[in-house]
Amino acid sequence: MRPTLAPFPTTRLRRTRASAALRDLTQENRLSVKDLIWPVFVRDGDNVEEPVASMPGVLRRSVDLVVKAAEEAAELGIPAICLFPYTDPSLKTETCEEAWNPDNLSNRAIRAIKAAVPEIAVMTDIALDPYNANGHDGIVRNGEILNDESVEALVRMAMAQADAGADILGPSDMMDGRIGAIRAALEAADHRNVTILSYSAKYASAFYGPFRDAVGATGALQGDKKTYQMNPGNSDEAIRLIERDLSEGADMVMVKPGLPYLDICRRVKDTFGVPTYAYQVSGEYAMIQAAVGNGWLDGDKVMMESLLAFKRAGCDGILTYFAPAAARMLRAGG
Template sequence: MNLNCMGQFPEYRPRRLRQFPALRRMISETRLSADQLVLPLFARAGRKLRKPINAMPGVFQLSLDELLREATQAFEAGVPAVLLFGIPEKKDAKASGAYASNGIVQQAVRLLKKELPELLIITDVCLCEYMAHGHCGIVHHSKNRTRILNDPTLKLLARSAASHAEAGADIIAPSDMMDGRIQAIRTELDRLGFDETPIMSYAAKFASAFYGPFREAAESAPQFGDRRSYQMDAGNTNEALREVALDIQEGADMVMVKPALAYLDILHRVKTEFGYPTAAYAVSGEYSMIKAAAANGWVDEKAVTLESLLAMRRAGADIIITYSATDAARWLREK
């Protein structure tokens, strides 16, 4: 910005352009639209089941009939897409529920594509919800060390992604943070004829304290240790850019920064430096903090939610994944 071309007070008065609502809307630099929102949903077996998530007011684990109802309400409010997570009935050391043809996510995809064909279906590809130990990869225990095995995990991730595509998923979203997973998934999808199925990579996913409520929702807390050997250190910016570059080279069509609000600087750099379609995940901790503050009367939930989502847009997000998607779409329509 060339500040030398600007006038000075009293000739230049920025408030002249803030006097009227219509004028403020006309010159608004950043706009938030329901078209940019994605609603995460948690599917589990059962019927007429809406199991509340204590740490996330208004969010539920949903049986398929209730999931369809929730997705329909979101779509009718103007939300064009959902992101599906699954809670299996049984977990094991091979995450077999993640790639089972009749797995809970696969069932949810088929139901939604049948009943809401215009709704965009994104599926999260990870193993943590399906592993008995809660980690995102195959675990190897030795006498002195426990490791998450990278390369053997890639085969299971690729198999899971393929099963989602076969069920009818529109977009595959790997969130595991194993090295090389985008290449493995892209290769498998192409081999099976799903070369037109795009990949939205959780490219810069940080080991964040903001994920706490999600782990209750997805029943995915690790049973030992933590995820810092595969998710990124919160202080690293350049590493995030390298991760994004690698995923793009391996075939990612869209990239994601997670979490969003505490990582707006990363989001801005990713969008500026790569120019790829970029998603921001407004994670569970961000959602729950606003809900808790609003419940205590400390903030206006609607105003704070929309302002935080607008900040993500301003930083460079083309797509925003948020648990407030349905409410936000309705608020935007009213506005």
């Protein structure tokens, strides 16, 4: 679309910026609490809150307090909460069988949340790294991250989460063929209404460090994830991956990280017109919080501006650790 403009001074583009009322009337994109998904870290124990040092303001919570967090999210109007487990190192193995244990941390948390706050959508993470002695998202043998064997394990993991009551499954592993395999298994087990939000364009990024601290994967990771996560220099590949996942049964798609990849978000939305999400990842959050902590930035303003950028780029929603704070500001009219 190319607007037709009369020459200056007949057209003065500042007119619609002259007052708050005019700016509100002409604003093109808006952020709503309904755009937010809150990522939450769950750990073992009772009545435990444990700060994540590299993510100021973020906590690991025991299942009982994750339920309280879900109640808080629902009260604020946040539609979904996403669970990430901090697994006891003694449960991590090379075969990752804890990933599909019906009573693992994530599955216990799913059941507890759905029992207490049935109206909130529970999203999960499908990747093997929280349960893998090698710290990788797939099964490792002789230094190689195996694709097909990993997909079989991921299907087991997905089915255990669906059985526990998860509403949204988030495969973040980047193995080939996992969306089709998970969708087929869900259909066969009569989990027809379980939604797949695929991390379709997940980059091998340096912005994930604080998250790995939060889930206890930093020390376990051997090597890097470049054989399965995307090259940060690639854009066309993201479009191919999105198309593949949609063809295999993904309902929604994710770009990760967020702010450094807004161009990918825009391409995805313009190309496919499907529900498109981004993850404002731990490194993005930590950088903002560090600058705010040093008095270099206005925290509330930068938080809201960063989230609005996702909407401008075409995203339908954002996974963000800022979700509760942003929801409170939006409720207050901020």
